[in-house]
Amino acid sequence: MxxxxxxxxxxxxxxxxxxxxxxxxxxxxxxxxxxxxxxxxxxxxxxxxxxxxxxxxxxxxxxxxxxxxxxxxxxxxxxxxxxxxxxxxxxxxxxxxxxxxxxxxxRFIKKLPGIEHAILPCEGIAPVERLRERLAALQSGTVALGFAGNPNEPAAMRGGPIFEFLFGLDTQLKREGRRDAIKLAFFNPMPNPGHRLGEQALKRLMAEMQRRDIAVHLGHKLLGFEPGKVKTEGGEFAADIIVFMPGMTxxxxxxxxxxxxxxxxxxxxxxxxxxxxxxxxxxxxxxxxxxxxxxxxxxxxxxxxxxxxxxxxxxxxxAGNAPTKTFKAELMCIVDSLDAGMLVRRTESSSLALPPLGLMHGVKQRFESWYLRRYR
Missing domain, CATH: 3.50.50.60 (FAD/NAD(P)-binding domain)
Incomplete structure (x- = not known):
């Protein structure tokens, strides 16, 4: 049977x-x-x-x-x-x-006061479409992007996409000739966000933000959001659009x-x-x-x-046998920026973070096509 x-x-x-x-x-x-x-x-x-x-x-x-x-x-x-x-x-x-x-x-943790004023991109297509529409209508101001974790579960966070949105928006706004009028800011309650990717990757991410003139607000607990404002224990700053990835539970x-x-x-x-x-x-x-x-x-x-x-x-x-198969702990991603990508790989024995390469943007696209072929 x-x-x-x-x-x-x-x-x-x-x-x-x-x-x-x-x-x-x-x-x-x-x-x-x-x-x-x-x-x-x-x-x-x-x-x-x-x-x-x-x-x-x-x-x-x-x-x-x-x-x-x-x-x-x-x-x-x-x-x-x-x-x-x-x-x-x-x-x-x-x-x-x-x-x-x-x-x-x-499930994303939505306890932060005023979180309804933020766009939560990993909830799916609808919020990212809202981001697209609001960005298209924004003539000047600041777009702030950040993420946080679950204080009781360090692994329950997803920060990688925020870096990709951040770098991708910078590339997009430059292509549209609007980057000088629209500022980008990154915020995080940790002083070293991205450290889970490895020390080399963290250095590359921070250097990329500096190169792209992205303001950073790090190391201060988030207090909440208001229309046009991000509030932290270290102060508050203006934000016309807030993109936020909460921790998970x-x-x-x-x-x-x-x-x-x-x-x-x-x-x-x-x-x-x-x-x-x-x-x-x-x-x-x-x-x-x-x-x-x-x-x-x-x-x-x-x-x-x-x-x-x-x-x-x-x-x-x-079949009546004991489970014996284990899984490999492996972090593998390409931090994309619309025209290039930073390959990051981390295992328990090694860590790799390449500088942004145009080739990696193409690899990410080809992987999407390959992965989805089995389901289409």
């Missing part, structure tokens, strides 16, 4: 898990649970303000992928869990499983379960991506808190590595 496997989510980790599970078990009964049967390619949000990409370019319908891999789809949202994970409660009813992969992503529905949680609210997992103390329940990507170095990133590449390990271990456990 085929095993029933449920996957919660439709992002990078969920789809990688689905592909690997199907490859490892051709007869498994796999169900994907998500609000919509589509993948939003978040890494290319950075190209929306300039028009290099349009919203439709980033939305990939999954009907063909699901059909080709014989994967069922349930259009709904997870709301809870029962029977130690054997039943997922959803907005369209309970879904039973023999094995489960939780890959639904995280677990999804609200996690509170309706007895899943083990980290101090930052994510699902606690072991080195095999298995949820602590659970059988045949795995987590991958932003939803999980994993053992590893303190710089281990929340990014698509890391989510893919975790999802592949989770799939292999789940198949092993369903």
């Amino acid at each position: 085929s095993k029933k496997i449920s996957i919660i989510g439709s992002g990078f980790a969920a789809l990688t898990a689905a592909r690997r599970l199907r490859k490892l078990d051709a007869g498994a009964d796999i169900t994907l649970i998500a609000p919509r049967a589509e993948l939003i390619y978040l890494p290319s949000l950075i190209w929306l303000p300039s028009g290099k990409r349009k919203p439709a370019d980033l939305v990939v319908p999954l009907d063909k992928f699901l059909r080709q891999h014989n994967i069922h789809f349930r259009a709904g949202e997870a709301t809870g869990m029962e029977d130690g994970g054997r039943t997922v409660l959803t907005s369209v009813g309970p879904i039973a499983n023999d094995g489960l992969v939780i890959a639904c992503g995280g 677990g999804n609200a529905w996690f509170d309706n379960t007895d899943l083990p949680r980290s101090p930052g609210g994510l699902i606690k997992a072991d080195a095999h991506c298995r949820v602590d103390g659970r059988e045949k329940v795995y987590v991958a990507g932003d939803a999980g808190s994993f053992p590893g170095p303190d710089w281990m990133p929340k990014q698509a590449h890391m989510a893919d590595l975790q999802a592949a390990a989770a799939a292999e271990n789940l198949v092993a456990e369903l």
Whole structure:
């Protein structure tokens, strides 16, 4: 009798898990649970303000992928869990499983006073479209961009895209002949933001900001936002447009379960991506808190590595074997600036940060095409 496997989510980790599970078990009964049967390619949000990409370019319908891999789809949202994970409660009813992969992503922390005055780009296409529209209408002033973390979960942050928006906007405004009239500012409560990328990368990022005449406001706790203003313990400064990436925590529905949680609210997992103390329940990507170095990133590449390990271990456990597959802690990204890119790679044994190269911008575009080909 085929095993029933449920996957919660439709992002990078969920789809990688689905592909690997199907490859490892051709007869498994796999169900994907998500609000919509589509993948939003978040890494290319950075190209929306300039028009290099349009919203439709980033939305990939999954009907063909699901059909080709014989994967069922349930259009709904997870709301809870029962029977130690054997039943997922959803907005369209309970879904039973023999094995489960939780890959639904995280949730941004929106407790900062006045956060409604900021644009949160990694929430998806709509806020970045608002940024594009507001930037087009701005004749002069300041665009301030920054990010913060989860004080209880150092790994639960995503700062890389903010650097890309920052450098990309600088390139865009120069192309449009508007850079002299519009200032750019970067803010962060840490004195050394970007240090998780490695010391060499941090130096290159700071040097790039100086070269591009980007003002920096670092090392002061954020107090909140007001219309036209960023407030910190070190003072406040004007900002006509505020772009902010908050830290992440677990999804609200996690509170309706007895899943083990980290101090930052994510699902606690072991080195095999298995949820602590659970059988045949795995987590991958932003939803999980994993053992590893303190710089281990929340990014698509890391989510893919975790999802592949989770799939292999789940198949092993369903066959009566112990999970043994671990994942590599690896930070890999190209910090893009519309016309060039800085390649950054960090592992537990090495660190690399190349200077911005035009070649890397092309590589990032080609990777997008290659990655999405399997789902289009």
